[in-house]
Amino acid sequence: MTFGGAQLRATPPHDAEPPKDRVTAAAPAPIAIEGVGKRYVTPSGPVPAVERVSLTVHPREFVSLLGPSGCGKSTVLGMIGELVRPDSGIILIDGEPVTGPNPKKVALVFQDPGLFPWRTALDNVGFGLELLSVASARRREIALGLLGPMGLNGFEAKYPRELSGGMRQRVAIARALALDTPILLMDEPFGALDEQTRFLMGEWLVGVRRRTERTIVFVTHSLHEAIALSDRIVVMTARPGAIKDVIDVPLPYPRALDGPEAVALHAKLWAQVREESLKAVEGQA
Amino acid sequence: MKIWLWRAAMLLAALAVWEAAARMLSTILYVGPSRLPGALGRVLATRDLPPLAGHVWLTLGEIAAAYALAVAGGLWIGFLLGLRKTVGRIYEPLLAALYAVPGVVWYPSLMLFFGLGPASKIAFGVLLGFFPVTLSVLAGIRQVPATLVTVALSMGAKPWTLFCKVMLPAMASTMVGGLRSGLALSVVGVLVGELLGARAGLGYVINYAYGLMMVKL
Numbered sequence: 001m002t003f004g005g006a007q008l009r010a011t012p013p014h015d016a017e018p019p020k021d022r023v024t025a026a027a028p029a030p031i032a033i034e035g036v037g038k039r040y041v042t043p044s045g046p047v048p049a050v051e052r053v054s055l056t057v058h059p060r061e062f063v064s065l066l067g068p069s070g071c072g073k074s075t076v077l078g079m080i081g082e083l084v085r086p087d088s089g090i091i092l093i094d095g096e097p098v099t100g101p102n103p104k105k106v107a108l109v110f111q112d113p114g115l116f117p118w119r120t121a122l123d124n125v126g127f128g129l130e131l132l133s134v135a136s137a138r139r140r141e142i143a144l145g146l147l148g149p150m151g152l153n154g155f156e157a158k159y160p161r162e163l164s165g166g167m168r169q170r171v172a173i174a175r176a177l178a179l180d181t182p183i184l185l186m187d188e189p190f191g192a193l194d195e196q197t198r199f200l201m202g203e204w205l206v207g208v209r210r211r212t213e214r215t216i217v218f219v220t221h222s223l224h225e226a227i228a229l230s231d232r233i234v235v236m237t238a239r240p241g242a243i244k245d246v247i248d249v250p251l252p253y254p255r256a257l258d259g260p261e262a263v264a265l266h267a268k269l270w271a272q273v274r275e276e277s278l279k280a281v282e283g284q285a
Numbered sequence: 286m287k288i289w290l291w292r293a294a295m296l297l298a299a300l301a302v303w304e305a306a307a308r309m310l311s312t313i314l315y316v317g318p319s320r321l322p323g324a325l326g327r328v329l330a331t332r333d334l335p336p337l338a339g340h341v342w343l344t345l346g347e348i349a350a351a352y353a354l355a356v357a358g359g360l361w362i363g364f365l366l367g368l369r370k371t372v373g374r375i376y377e378p379l380l381a382a383l384y385a386v387p388g389v390v391w392y393p394s395l396m397l398f399f400g401l402g403p404a405s406k407i408a409f410g411v412l413l414g415f416f417p418v419t420l421s422v423l424a425g426i427r428q429v430p431a432t433l434v435t436v437a438l439s440m441g442a443k444p445w446t447l448f449c450k451v452m453l454p455a456m457a458s459t460m461v462g463g464l465r466s467g468l469a470l471s472v473v474g475v476l477v478g479e480l481l482g483a484r485a486g487l488g489y490v491i492n493y494a495y496g497l498m499m500v501k502l
Contacts, residue, residue: 101438112432114430118454127450128441131441179440
């Protein structure tokens with residue numbers, strides 16, 4: 001109800017038209033975003049960050065949000081995770097309006113691993129479980145079960161400063177997976193890594209996804225990453241961010257990025273992203 | 286083990302230099318370590334002074350009280366200003382301005398308010414010890430990485446959990462620094478208070494000996 005109120009308060013008239021892809025089926029979609037908008041208040045006045053974004057993510061789908069920097073991709077993700085409250089529109093998780101971070105349904109991974117420097121890798125992975133009052137022995141068991149397949153055997157007792165960048169990010173992902181949520185939101189999780197590590201992590205994520213059957217929303221500005229990982233790619237416009245295009249990627253995994261379909265897709269995506277990036281650059285100038 | 290040897294050697298060397306210097310200079314103004322045990326014996330035997338132990342305990346008690354109050358007040362004000370953004374923005378400049386005033390100018394007023402007894406010394410120790418604690422709490426809160434807070438919030442952390450499991454550990458090293466300098470300044474406050482006007486305490490004994498020009502008492 002609160003979101004209905006927010007919508008009435010902040011939605012300009014042209015936003016009021018009902019979203020087209022509203023889910024009415026018996027099993028609600030894991031994520032349904034309807035006419036969502038967000039503006040940030042700055043000293044020089046309100047800046048619209050996201051406008052009229054509507055998107056439905058299906059069970060076990062991997063959706064990438066792709067767009068120029070500053071286009072509000074992260075804001076959309078933050079709103080799905082309810083770290084950012086939308087000014088207008090509704091976000092439904094499993095058909096329920098979100099009212100705050102919900103660690104039983106949604107886990108987040110950020111570009112900065114954000115590991116707690118005073119906790120070992122094992123205790124970092126157990127953090128979310130600790131907040132959910134899971135017993136210590138069980139936390140340990142879950143954390144060990146996640147770190148092993150991630151190539152972190154023998155690093156359980158290490159502190160974040162003793163780990164490489166890629167390892168830290170894997171620990172951060174393990175921390176999110178430990179919550180065992182049906183939905184995983186990832187905000188440029190490999191953005192700070194070097195290219196080789198990035199590709200390896202991408203391959204690894206494809207494997208994780210196959211094993212765990214999660215619904216994943218993945219923010220990236222890398223075309224290759226989006227093509228290699230996604231079922232669908234949502235291209236966003238320059239600020240204020242809106243959906244420019246939604247592109248299906250019906251290629252089997254593992255994907256060869258030099259195959260003809262991938263190359264054609266890359267060219268198509270690049271034409272769209274280039275246009276928006278140019279707008280973003282000109283907008284700043 | 287080696288480190289301990291080096292420390293002992295340093296200490297002995299310092300004592301040796303002190304002793305040599307004292308012997309070469311006036312024996313009235315400079316007292317070498319070899320004459321200290323005798324001097325201490327004389328202090329303990331002097332009838333004019335209350336027993337030294339009494340002064341020591343009094344001063345230690347004042348320091349303990351001053352530091353406890355400085356820490357309590359410093360943590361309270363620090364967290365209040367650091368966690369309530371609006372309150373912080375209103376009062377932080379005031380705090381910085383007060384900190385810039387040399388503490389000792391308050392002391393005459395404190396003596397008038399609290400008298401010549403321990404209360405004015407404790408008040409002065411609190412005054413000096415309070416600022417480093419408060420400022421370290423403020424600095425500590427500011428340096429908690431925003432990502433850690435976001436991560437904890439995304440996992441459903443409630444304010445109190447966030448405070449205990451994220452903020453406090455992330456601030457610990459900065460706060461320990463402030464708590465240490467707060468202790469040092471509380472000690473300074475109490476002793477200076479006793480030096481400037483008191484009827485008992487270590488500062489008083491020092492001032493008493495100074496009045497009689499008795500370096501070794």
